[in-house]
Amino acid sequence: MPSSGWALQKAVFEALSTDVDLTALIGADKIFDDVPRNAEYPYVTFGLSQLRDWATGTETGQEHLFSLHVWSRENGRKEVYETMGLLRSVLHDAGLALEGYRLINLRYEFSEARRETDGETYRGLVRFRATTEPITG
Numbered sequence: 001m002p003s004s005g006w007a008l009q010k011a012v013f014e015a016l017s018t019d020v021d022l023t024a025l026i027g028a029d030k031i032f033d034d035v036p037r038n039a040e041y042p043y044v045t046f047g048l049s050q051l052r053d054w055a056t057g058t059e060t061g062q063e064h065l066f067s068l069h070v071w072s073r074e075n076g077r078k079e080v081y082e083t084m085g086l087l088r089s090v091l092h093d094a095g096l097a098l099e100g101y102r103l104i105n106l107r108y109e110f111s112e113a114r115r116e117t118d119g120e121t122y123r124g125l126v127r128f129r130a131t132t133e134p135i136t137g
Contacts, residue, residue, distance in 0.1 A: 004062050004101050004132045005051050011096035022086045041073040054131055061133040070124035080113045080124040087126050104131040
């Protein structure tokens with residue numbers, strides 16, 4: 001069975017990659033775990049991922065905190081804000097299917113947009129919280 005973190009990332013990737021509105025805005029095949037050299041803007045990357053024990057006295061589970069980054073070179077933050085809004089729309093309260101795990105919930109936590117120090121690139125950060133439990137048979 002894969003780790004719950006990897007199962008969640010795969011499900012998030014699938015949901016984002018198949019969303020028509022998101023791919024219309026940033027383009028197809030623009031969601032990365034490892035950004036290819038010379039990738040064209042805009043694109044979305046997986047950021048920090050944390051796993052915490054979420055077990056009770058009788059149940060096992062994990063809490064996931066993960067972030068997605070939006071990268072843009074458009075003038076201003078409009079493209080970043082629009083992309084962050086779509087990420088939230090696709091993932092908040094989504095009923096994703098995870099291999100070997102049950103997704104209890106998936107919630108948007110916060111987002112921010114800023115200009116990077118190069119003066120040309122804008123980056124958006126969107127953080128989510130999820131809880132999972134193993135499927136036992």
